Amino acid sequence: MSSILTNPGAMTALQTLKSVNSNLNDTQNMISTGKRVSNAKDNAAVWAISKNMESDVAGFKKISESLSLGLATIDVARKGAETVTELLTEVKEKVVAAQEENVDRAKIQTDIEALRDQVAAVVNASQFNGQYMLSHTSDAADSGSINVLASIDRDSSGTVTSTDINVSKEDLGQSAAVAGTVSVDAGTAATVNVGDKATVATFQEDTAGGLSAGNTYQFTTGGAIGLTADVAYVAREGDELGDVTAGLVIKLNKQATEDGLNITFSQGATAGTIEMTNDTDANISVVASDFQQAALDGTQADGTIGGRLEELSNIDVTTQDGADAALAVIDGLIDIAIDSAASFGSSQMRIETQTDFITGLTDALSSGIGTLIDADMEETSARLQALQVQQQLSVQALSIANSAPQSLLSLFR
The missing domain is CATH 1.20.1330.10 (f41 fragment of flagellin, N-terminal domain)
Incomplete structure (x- = not known):
């Protein structure tokens, strides 16, 4: 049945053209934005x-x-x-x-x-x-x-x-360090024979884990080693036991040389230990009071931290x-x-x-x-050309569909 009020062909062609135009618009957006x-x-x-x-x-x-x-x-x-x-x-x-x-x-x-x-x-x-x-x-x-x-x-x-x-x-x-107070005896009595090396000090970390900045660790002059002056190291923030012993060893060797002692200090294999090599003509006794460290309860007076190149x-x-x-x-x-x-x-x-x-x-x-x-620009370019062809064909189809009702005029001639 033909009708001058309803044109299904034109409606279909119009929907197709709208769809093609929508796709063409999306494709153009892809090209412009990438x-x-x-x-x-x-x-x-x-x-x-x-x-x-x-x-x-x-x-x-x-x-x-x-x-x-x-x-x-x-x-x-x-x-x-x-x-x-x-x-x-x-x-x-x-x-x-x-x-x-x-x-x-x-x-x-x-x-x-x-x-x-x-x-x-x-x-x-x-x-x-x-x-x-x-x-x-x-x-x-x-x-x-x-x-x-x-x-x-x-x-x-x-x-x-x-x-x-x-x-x-x-x-x-x-800068020069200034020792604080020390109140814990960490020593162990030992005898270092002629020509031997032995551990003469073992230092500990504080109870909180790690070292507390300002804590003083020192050798004293109270024993039989023969040092004429106390040798101290004041811990800095971030120090470990190896830093303490390294600082003390430098000072100990300098003091021993100044005192004319034929002994050499070095860091032990165990962290926090100091060893002494005895090259004198007699055995040396090390007593517990020869070295001390800061009180583990943190109540001691802190020292002033010095530079590592203090000497x-x-x-x-x-x-x-x-x-x-x-x-x-x-x-x-x-x-x-x-x-x-x-x-x-x-x-x-x-x-x-x-x-x-x-x-x-x-x-x-x-x-x-x-x-x-x-966007895949090669694919988008090909799609653009295809949609442009589809758009032209859709316009042509719509034109044909719109001209279809004119054929009804021949029925009334």
Whole structure:
């Protein structure tokens, strides 16, 4: 049945044309934006995932900036520690030269003082944006290290947490320590035979775990070892037992040399222990009162923390005894500087590795986001041409359908 009021063919052609125009509009949007999912309406699930990933990419870019800042800070500290090592090596050359009696020790001492001042200048200058890594005498909690933001981690539940790289400060200052009170006898009586090495001290951590900044650990002059002055080390924030014994060993060897004792102190294999080598002509008795440590209940008066290169400021080679004492400590000071530079080098390598990983991860995430939402331009181009042809055909079909009622006029002629 034909009707001049209803044209099913035109209606069908019109619906087809609308559908083609809608698809053509979507395709043109893909071409203009470059995305097949540009908003939540296009694909809610994919859009939500892409937005989460985009937020992570933005976060990782900020992490890259943090890593760059941390890398620059540690690089300055490492170069400073390496320079201090070179300067201390020059000091050692001067100290060795001073062992010869037929030299002008006063002039050598002047050179040493100049090198010592240069060490202090390097330590003071080794800072980046106000962050000093070669100076640390604070007893404040967590003041002995810095945290470099290294990553953000998203778990299966969507919770995001941050991860830091902790870098310890390495003090290379020369300030003098002032011992606090000690009230715990940590000694054990022992006899060190001629030519033997034996443990003569064992220090402990406090009851809270770790060492408390300001606690004093010392050898006293009360026993038969023969030291004429107390030798003390004041713990700094972040110290471990190895730091305590390393600091004491340097001072002990210097004091033993000044006192003319033919004995040598060294760190034991067990953390917190000090060993003594007896090269005298007689056995040496060590009694419990020879060494002490800070009270474990924390009630003792704290000492003043000194620089780890404190003994550098005490080197005086104008006399033979002074030259001998300087020779006894200089290697220990060089070891401190070497260990500091090595520690910074390890931290710098880790930060560089993390930087490379974050860069690669950011690229991978960006690529993944593109896979989810970017339009395939080759496919879109082909689709555009096909839809343009369909649009033209739909217009033609609609024109034909609209002209169909005119054939009814022939029935009334």
